[in-house]
Amino acid sequence: MSMYKVLIVDDEPRIRDGLSTLIDWGELGFVVVDKAANGIEAMNKYKRLEPDLIIADIRMPEMNGLELVKAIRSAGGAMHVLILSGYADFEYAKQAMTLRIDGYLLKPVDEDELMDYLAKLKKELDQESEYKRSADRERGTSTETAILAMLSEDGAKHGQPQAIREWDAFEVVLIKPHGLGTEEALAYAQIRKNLEDKFEPAGRGIVFQLEPYIGLLLSGGYHREEWSRRLLYQDIQAACAEYADDFTAAAGNQATVWSELRSSYLSALDLMRRRFFLESETIATAGSGTPFVARSQACSDKQALDGAMAGQKLYWAVDIGKRESIVRQVEEAAAALIKLGRGETEFKAEFVQLLSDVLDKLSVSRPEFNTREYRARLLELYTELHCRSFLHRIVGILVDIADSIECSSGRSPIARMIDLIHRNYSDNLKLEKLAELFNYNSAYLGKLFKSETGEHFNTYLDKVRIEHAKKLLEQGMKVYQAADKVGYANVDYFHAKFRKYEGASPSAYKKK
Structure with missing residues (x-):
């Protein structure tokens, strides 16, 4: 039985040694192939050992655990990762979620929890190995090999395969299933088979493997018409329905000759890289984007x-x-x-x-x-x-x-403005900004405010600030500190406002 390789990374020797002896790794299908004291050392060992699983501390000198994972992912590393931390830290957990982390364990590591993670990972690794063996066998077919070769940088050297010599146009579509569940490799393989059954017998296209995507080489210009884009989306949706929560599909430019195939692929790949900002429930094509992209x-x-x-x-x-x-x-x-x-x-x-x-x-x-x-x-x-x-x-x-919260949304805009001022007088409150929130013209809102309060907006705000400043001065706070605390960045301006409303300087008031 083959063992999956594990690399343990932690700057504390006792943690490294303790983890390597905590459980019977071999019984679970794993072997600890090496240990590293920091991220840089781990990077070098990863390149040499190519472990299937890295268990890394989140906080280490020189290069922390998340920086290590990010560096390996950027270089194409697809290993599984368990993160260790002595801190239930929100910021770190937030970062970890963007790096495809399999687990996040607090120190000291609980033996049963670690074993549960390893059992789950063993199952996933077995499925991935089987899928890779199956994909390798399938990749030997001449048509798929020719397509993949054509999509590479030196693709112009490869001729058009016999099976698609009659096609007068080509279009590359990349498909990324999301939320495949615990049996990811098997779900991925089934989606591919469903696509093959839908497109290949009818001569509509050829399915090929291009991780992390499933590739589809279409015959003709499918995305040129709305009806054809809708049909294509529905066919892909049906293929993914039982195995993925969602998917993204992007169609490249139409190629009319075999030598333009790589250009179609690159345009689809560019769309995939921006897939987060594209509309869902449709095939992404050149010019695609959400209303927020258009607004930007x-x-x-x-x-x-x-x-x-x-x-x-x-x-x-x-x-x-x-x-x-x-x-x-x-x-x-x-x-x-x-x-x-x-x-x-x-x-x-x-x-x-x-x-x-x-x-x-x-x-x-x-x-x-x-x-x-x-x-x-x-x-x-x-x-x-x-x-x-x-x-x-x-x-x-x-x-x-x-x-x-008690936002009193049923009250008038002026009543809500007054509440806002009294709670947030130290903010950089501007009538123009508040008018935007209420969807009013600022001049009109200013008249309404004056009508209901008897004061102009800025005068009302100044008076609220000065009242709070007086309390701070009475408590012994220095003048420049009180000014900043109530929202005046310029202490001279604060002096002028204070004298205007109180008839004395802040310093004189403080001495009373």
């Missing part, structure tokens, strides 16, 4: 780079409990990030950070509000496969938060 293209550079207020405005939208404002702020932030060229991982991470900032501010402005449940839901965002569903889930979280 319409953004000016100034709009795209003006991200400093994004978290602030999102928090205000939640605070006033206005759903349409929440939706608008989320979509504007999405368009700005796409305009800045953010990839899927960066896009998700920056949005999660935005939501974390909103929760942080709510913890301060509403100390009675428990944010724990919502912070736990942030990790779920990383499982979303498409931009649209990702943003929909974000809106859902924010609306749930707005519904759970």
Whole structure:
């Protein structure tokens, strides 16, 4: 019986040695082939040993566990990974979810938990080995070999196979199934067989293996007509239905001669790399994109780079409990990030950070509000496969938060503005920004505010700030500290405002 190779990586010798003797590895189908004290040493040993499983500490000098996994993944490494940590750290767990980690174990390692992981991994590795052997046998067919050779960089050297000499056009479609479950290799193989049964007997196309995708070489220009794209999508959907939760499919440019096949493949591959931002439930083609991609293209550079207020405005939208404002702020932030060229991982991470900032501010402005449940839901965002569903889930979280706090959404906009000012007077509150949230013209909103309060917006805000500053000064706080605490970055400006409303300087008031 073949054994699967394990590399243990930890900067503590006792952990490395302890793990290697903790269980009977051989009985479970594994063998510890080596140990490493840090990520750099592990990288060198990985290249030489090609282990099937790496068990790595998340915190190590020089190169930590996540950096190690990211480096190996970037180089094409497809090994399984178990991460060890002495810290139940949200930030690390969040990163780990983007790197295809099989398990996340806290130290000291529980023997039974580790054995359960290994039993599951053994089953997956057995399936992958069997699938690889089967795929290797199938890959020997001349047509698939010719297609794969043509898609390589020196593809022009390979002739067109006999089986498709009569085709007058070609088109490469790449298919990526998602959520294949525990028996991933078998599900992948069955989807491929279903596609072969659907396309090959009828001469509609040839299925080929191109991990992590299933390739489909179509006869003719399938994506030229809406009806044909819809038919193609339905056929792929039927092939995946029993074995995958979802899938992404991207069609390359049409090739009219065999020598253009690689160009079709590269255009499909480029779409696949941007698949997170493409519409779901359709075949991606050149020019595909969500409404957020279209909106980003319409953004000016100034709009795209003006991200400093994004978290602030999102928090205000939640605070006033206005759903349409929440939706608008989320979509504007999405368009700005796409305009800045953010990839899927960066896009998700920056949005999660935005939501974390909103929760942080709510913890301060509403100390009675428990944010724990919502912070736990942030990790779920990383499982979303498409931009649209990702943003929909974000809106859902924010609306749930707005519904759970006493945002008084039934009250007038002015009443809600007053509440917002009294809770957030130290923020950079601007009438123009609040008008956007309420979907009002700023001049009109200013008149409404003056009519109901008897004060201009800026005057009202200044008076609230000065009242809070007086309390801070009475408590012994220094003038420049009080100014900053209530929202005045310029202490001279604070002096002028204080004297205007109190008839004395902050220093004189403090001495009273």
